[in-house]
Amino acid sequence: MTGVLIAAVAVPFGAFLLLGLVSWVDLPLGERAVSAVAVLSAAVSAGLLAAVATGGPLRVPLGTWFDGFPLVLAADGLSVPVGVLAGLLGALIGAFSRRYLHRDPGFRRFHLLLALFVAGVQLVVLAGTLDLLVVGWELTGLASALLIAFFHRRRGPVVHGLRAFATYRLCDVGLVGAAVVAHHGGPPLAVGLLLLWGAMGKAAQFPFGGWLPRAMEGPTPSSAICYGAISVSLGPYLLLRTAPEWSQAPAVPVLVVVVGGLTAVHATLVGRAQTDVKTSLAYASTTQVGLVLVEVGLGWELLALVHLLGHAALRSAQILRSPSLLHDHHHLEQALGEPVGHGGGSWQRLVPRPVRLWLYRFALERGYLDAVLVARAAGAARLVRRCAAADDGLVRRLAAADDGPARAAVAR
Amino acid sequence: MIVSTAVAIGWVVVAVLVGREADPRSARRRSAIGATAVFLLSSAAFPDGLVCTAFSLAGVVIAALSPVAAHPPRTQARALVLVGLACGFTIADTPAVHAVLWAATAAVAWTAARDGRLFAVYHVPSVLLVASGLLVPPPVGEVLVLLGVAVRAAAVPVHSWFPRFVARAPMGVVAAFLLPVGLVVPQVPAAAVVGGAAALLGAVFAVVQADVLRSLAFLLVSVNGVVLVGGARPAGVVAATGLAMTVAALAARRGALSLGAPSGDLARTPRLAVAHLGFGLVLAGFPLLPGFADVHRLLDHPAPFVVAAVVVAVAVNGVTVLRGHLGLFAGHTGETGERDLTPLEHYAVAVALSLLALGGLVPGLTGW
Numbered sequence: 001m002t003g004v005l006i007a008a009v010a011v012p013f014g015a016f017l018l019l020g021l022v023s024w025v026d027l028p029l030g031e032r033a034v035s036a037v038a039v040l041s042a043a044v045s046a047g048l049l050a051a052v053a054t055g056g057p058l059r060v061p062l063g064t065w066f067d068g069f070p071l072v073l074a075a076d077g078l079s080v081p082v083g084v085l086a087g088l089l090g091a092l093i094g095a096f097s098r099r100y101l102h103r104d105p106g107f108r109r110f111h112l113l114l115a116l117f118v119a120g121v122q123l124v125v126l127a128g129t130l131d132l133l134v135v136g137w138e139l140t141g142l143a144s145a146l147l148i149a150f151f152h153r154r155r156g157p158v159v160h161g162l163r164a165f166a167t168y169r170l171c172d173v174g175l176v177g178a179a180v181v182a183h184h185g186g187p188p189l190a191v192g193l194l195l196l197w198g199a200m201g202k203a204a205q206f207p208f209g210g211w212l213p214r215a216m217e218g219p220t221p222s223s224a225i226c227y228g229a230i231s232v233s234l235g236p237y238l239l240l241r242t243a244p245e246w247s248q249a250p251a252v253p254v255l256v257v258v259v260g261g262l263t264a265v266h267a268t269l270v271g272r273a274q275t276d277v278k279t280s281l282a283y284a285s286t287t288q289v290g291l292v293l294v295e296v297g298l299g300w301e302l303l304a305l306v307h308l309l310g311h312a313a314l315r316s317a318q319i320l321r322s323p324s325l326l327h328d329h330h331h332l333e334q335a336l337g338e339p340v341g342h343g344g345g346s347w348q349r350l351v352p353r354p355v356r357l358w359l360y361r362f363a364l365e366r367g368y369l370d371a372v373l374v375a376r377a378a379g380a381a382r383l384v385r386r387c388a389a390a391d392d393g394l395v396r397r398l399a400a401a402d403d404g405p406a407r408a409a410v411a412r
Numbered sequence: 413m414i415v416s417t418a419v420a421i422g423w424v425v426v427a428v429l430v431g432r433e434a435d436p437r438s439a440r441r442r443s444a445i446g447a448t449a450v451f452l453l454s455s456a457a458f459p460d461g462l463v464c465t466a467f468s469l470a471g472v473v474i475a476a477l478s479p480v481a482a483h484p485p486r487t488q489a490r491a492l493v494l495v496g497l498a499c500g501f502t503i504a505d506t507p508a509v510h511a512v513l514w515a516a517t518a519a520v521a522w523t524a525a526r527d528g529r530l531f532a533v534y535h536v537p538s539v540l541l542v543a544s545g546l547l548v549p550p551p552v553g554e555v556l557v558l559l560g561v562a563v564r565a566a567a568v569p570v571h572s573w574f575p576r577f578v579a580r581a582p583m584g585v586v587a588a589f590l591l592p593v594g595l596v597v598p599q600v601p602a603a604a605v606v607g608g609a610a611a612l613l614g615a616v617f618a619v620v621q622a623d624v625l626r627s628l629a630f631l632l633v634s635v636n637g638v639v640l641v642g643g644a645r646p647a648g649v650v651a652a653t654g655l656a657m658t659v660a661a662l663a664a665r666r667g668a669l670s671l672g673a674p675s676g677d678l679a680r681t682p683r684l685a686v687a688h689l690g691f692g693l694v695l696a697g698f699p700l701l702p703g704f705a706d707v708h709r710l711l712d713h714p715a716p717f718v719v720a721a722v723v724v725a726v727a728v729n730g731v732t733v734l735r736g737h738l739g740l741f742a743g744h745t746g747e748t749g750e751r752d753l754t755p756l757e758h759y760a761v762a763v764a765l766s767l768l769a770l771g772g773l774v775p776g777l778t779g780w
Binding site: 066152155398 | 527529530533572573575576616617619620621622626630674677678679682683686693698699700704705708709711712719720723724727728730731734735738741742743744745762775776
């Protein structure tokens with residue numbers, strides 16, 4: 001079983017290396033072959049994990065990678081279902097993308113990044129130590145950001161890919177910090193707070209969630225697997241996996257519930273006022289992941305896992321169908337024989353009109369949160385740039401004597 | 413020691429041969445062939461002479477990626493001499509040898525610097541501090557050496573010469589000049605504090621720059637800060653050289669590089685884009701690349717401030733690298749007409765990146 005468990009991680013990673021090598025030497029590999037490599041690797045990974053599940057929980061120490069870095073893989077009731085779902089969804093998305101991205105110039109790049117993403121997720125899911133989890137965590141972050149920026153000739157996706165990556169790296173400080181504090185035997189409260197910080201970025205929790213609706217600029221299949229299903233689920237997964245560490249500090253579960261609850265309320269309000277389907281689905285995703293976090297904080301781990309898996313399957317299907325929304329809507333209306341009702345009107349009437357208007361503006365502006373955060377970040381960047389410019393001015397004066405003779409020579 | 417001496421002499425011989433060439437292109441070709449021969453020679457000392465091998469690999473990258481417009485034969489020769497002198501640091505770990513080589517590297521770089529006065533204002537004191545520090549007994553001597561090394565590592569606040577040096581000096585000389593910084597760092601707690609602060613401030617300055625060369629300069633400041641904390645990092649040296657030379661190769665194709673105006677297309681120059689991202693991610697301590705193990709070792713440092721500074725700096729450096737990658741190779745809609753890596757550049761980048769990737773996956777195999 002040890003070999004099977006290693007292969008579950010190694011196969012998608014091997015697919016990434018193979019596609020990377022093929023791309024580097026520019027071998028003329030057809031779309032069918034590229035797609036087959038990505039799809040089969042993900043499907044084999046899922047199959048291998050399903051096979052591992054038959055043998056009961058498994059914890060495999062594989063020695064050390066380098067000094068102070070133990071390699072441990074763990075397959076249990078938490079990791080196997082998530083790993084199998086990630087593999088199956090990876091295979092599904094690969095098969096879907098073969099037609100969706102047919103003749104796209106970036107076809108090979110997309111499948112390469114998909115293989116890297118699946119490999120990263122399997123590493124996160126099967127990691128038996130926090131250190132190894134960080135490795136997979138970073139790989140999924142990079143693959144996600146590059147998938148968002150997939151349509152690299154448009155400015156929007158590029159800027160949004162960078163924003164997602166910046167959020168990930170900001171929150172990775174929490175995750176790495178948690179690993180360091182845990183190594184040094186620090187208090188569970190500090191470990192818990194840092195883990196929560198680490199999970200908030202990936203799970204797009206309040207107030208770091210602004211990147212998620214923007215991430216929908218990537219190709220629809222990658223949005224489905226990353227932001228509908230697997231990537232956003234890694235935050236709650238991290239907290240589920242590390243619950244024994246942080247649950248010893250009573251304040252951490254309370255904070256987890258507060259963050260999840262705030263996110264759910266904020267995202268459900270904002271999502272209702274959005275005008276495009278992928279943004280609405282992004283906020284719907286955030287809402288559900290926020291609710292899963294509430295369940296995690298309350299200690300309902302089985303419910304959280306079932307909720308997470310169910311949400312991942314449903315949401316990825318919704319995102320995959322989203323480009324055909326109008327088509328589906330017409331079909332529905334034809335079947336009903338009348339326009340589809342909006343629903344929820346009776347709830348709206350319960351709220352006074354001024355409050356309703358304020359809430360609508362609040363939702364339309366996405367809770368003003370993004371504007372405030374972006375303004376703060378831009379202000380800090382301006383300040384640093386001014387310091388650098390002042391320093392540069394000082395150096396220019398110091399170097400003026402060097403430029404003087406050169407300028408005189410040019411003038412002559 | 414014998415191999416290191418032969419390697420250092422080999423670099424100087426190659427430099428002399430290259431300096432005699434009249435045509436910069438044939439000089440570069442000869443330089444790359446000579447560099448490969450010396451690199452193969454240096455691998456005879458593996459694994460004990462890992463640092464010398466890494467310097468030689470960095471030398472191969474410098475030789476193959478130096479743009480001919482900014483690197484006439486004499487400039488190429490200077491860069492190769494600097495690589496040879498850096499290898500000289502590994503011959504004998506004695507203060508006198510280090511002091512002489514420290515001064516010699518500064519003198520060679522001075523001849524290639526366009527802002528000679530600015531360079532002298534910073535590096536004459538640096539040479540004097542290191543020389544006197546190596547001769548004075550500790551702890552005073554160690555403090556003096558640290559101050560001298562901090563100047564060359566461009567640790568904030570003695571960094572001001574560096575962004576201008578990166579922007580105006582030939583990049584081959586810049587990269588080769590930085591090679592030996594990690595070998596002279598004294599093992600004192602103050603070095604870690606100075607390094608941690610430099611890593612953090614350099615990272616913050618780098619991530620907000622709009623000019624690519626200034627961003628690269630501050631990124632290298634940050635990386636040098638990490639070197640001050642943890643000493644020489646062979647893989648980091650190769651990656652820093654690779655990133656600097658990739659940017660130089662790109663600047664030779666495009667002229668001024670700005671992140672504000674998108675001007676590249678990764679679909680047209682995929683190898684150049686991958687080289688930039690690959691070397692950058694090694695510098696940013698990304699997993700499965702050798703920089704990760706280097707950073708992981710530093711997390712056991714006893715001072716919490718140093719650990720926190722390194723963790724934040726590495727995270728911010730990752731953002732700087734991806735920002736640079738997307739700014740340089742994305743967002744452009746028209747035909748750029750830009751050439752991807754030439755066969756010579758491709759050879760050096762492929763060798764360096766493969767060894768780095770191998771070192772990241774199996775650290776025991778390559779030793780870094």
